[in-house]
Amino acid sequence: MARQKDPWIGRVVAGRYQVTGTLGQGGMGTVYEAEQLGLGRIVALKVLHPHVAQTPGAAARFQREGMWMARFKHPGAVHVFDHGQEGEDFYLAMERVEGFPLNEILDSYGLLEVKTAVELAARVLEVLDAAHGVGLVHRDLKPSNVMMVGDASAPRVKVLDFGLAALVHEEKSSRLTEKGQVLGTPAYMSPESCRGEPVDSRADLYSVGCLLHELLVGRPPFGDSPEVEVMSGHLYRPPPPVRQLMPERGIPEAVEALVLASLAKAKTQRPASARELAARLREALTETKREPTTSGPGGPAPTAASRPVAVIEPDGTAPAHGVSTALAVAGYQVLPRREQDSLEGMGALVVVPRGTHALEEALALASTLAQRPHAPPVLLCGGGEDFTVVSRAIASGVYDYVPLPLDPTDLVRKVGRALRSRR
Template structure:
């Protein structure tokens, strides 16, 4: 086990917690198994990484996690026993949960039985309900943060890691991250979270929608593609209906409608609370209609429609391109658009964009991405501006988040995938019809 080589194993923290093994590592710290001396009980000991403790706001977030956990009293939430400092080391001593995280359950069994998936999601919502009643938002709900305790035949969950949790009461909220900084896991983040906005409880409901989608079909709504592509899906693309993805599973139509409602782009269109969503999920598994009727509906369900190719009308519409070095630009955006059949109009930043159906902005180099972002944001804010697409690093999660928050229509990761570029330009052109 990895813990055998860890110098922390065997160490006694604060004179009373002897580390016996490693349970997991995260962005902020490592979680160890430790024996609480004198009481002879095992705890989960979370220790802040030394390098993280030196970053602005990290210590405050760690201490806030202790305050949040101490206030949250629910059998599905991990109980906090103690917190403190041992020299320069900050720690949390928590209930040691024995179970299997849902990501491992999915890896082992694949999609779960519909009834089991709904019950797990409903139990998670009950924990969130208790947190939301205290003005807390989890912000990082995902399968690895939900522990299955006991057997799948009688599922019980524990919700882990409120380390990114936020207080949403305006009188209590303290911004502990930099302006526009986005924390979380892209595959399960709400659109407002992707934009860098401070999320409320409805963002957690969106994450539950992503979680339930994965429990039912085996993957989250927008897959596990690069972060910028996943975020683009949360922001712009409709989630795929679970009954179309797995028609053989007999997922009730009412359940699919609830999943889609939870994944609404506008938070005002999601269920009003965790309590309401949990109740409606369980109601969706009410006895089916008369024998044969449900199966008949499934048999006539049309298959998913194939991707629609851009029409000749769309291909003929002009796409403006600001490509600093022209056709010789190493990214080859202009060439990719031309090969795809689009009518490309090279432009400069001070040219009129009147009559253009879309605009693609390309950075001169990797070091010029901030300059390209500023230009794209400025052009997008012009009156009657066409949809603006910004090209940028496929690994720059912050750049993509700031781009969409500033009004850019879509983000195209580099190096460019011609199919991805054509799809996004086509979607931009359709938005102007």
């Protein structure tokens, strides 16, 4: 049976946003890709689910999100351009963000290197600090609402979906949220949120604790059990210490202490602010920067003194192969390069073909670069079935071969071996 076409595709909303595709769905609504007619700007158009719009206060909260997010300016938050209502449909027109949500990174590449996980949490806290400064509380922070964007050599974060955001100074008098109404995603909700109580900025700090817990050990503190059990854990059970769950990760004791402080049942026992928690997390890394850490099955994590890894990766291949992203997630400094660029100071070089039929071209390039004086070890990516190419690559001076589709653990292990070969 043919799948029914989404009636929103092709629709022009408010006379200026033509819907061209679907980006994703969430509990509050569907996010479409759309073109803003007249400007040619591509936007993300978030449309509230009809059944959600009919629940008490939902439409008003959605409109309020648009109003306040349009005023809230921060490079780590999604910029809202416009909001409104057409008939019974409510919409937000937002910045179209290209990147990788943290949940997809965890699923595809495994655990982040410890210092990368802590730094990402600190950057999320910087966005939350700015939001808290204008009275906004996110209330639904989780890996799918945090996206890594920008150059793989210096990834940035974007905090998405303030769809459940509350204005602290209006919460007590507002009727938009019914008393006792539970909002959020259970695995990341604070105890006060589980009880349906009014929340303040410290609820977001608890969610950051849950997020960082997952980035460090692969799961939130109370796992993926049924919702009732998860919420019971938030309310009554102590969170499991991350160092105890994964002693082989070498997580600094000071980082674990801050995760546990963020997960305190009483909000008064959590850090005072997002800014304070971010600063203390970075201090914890600085104080323990000489402690050995590991990045799981990929082998030892790179140190701060590791030479950068150059990647010759054609435009547009990063989402398909994810070579630069996998290395950045593992904690390496990744520098995009072209074949004519200098490789001086590089610890290793990874060459990615331009397509399935361009392996010969990539092999020739990798072989040429490997012959340069003082060239770093060169790794070539290509189809995993062509053993003839593998043999020719090694014979021509290529250090190692990385099969595609990419196994991030295999890539990280081979790059780590190449870096160690230069010591």
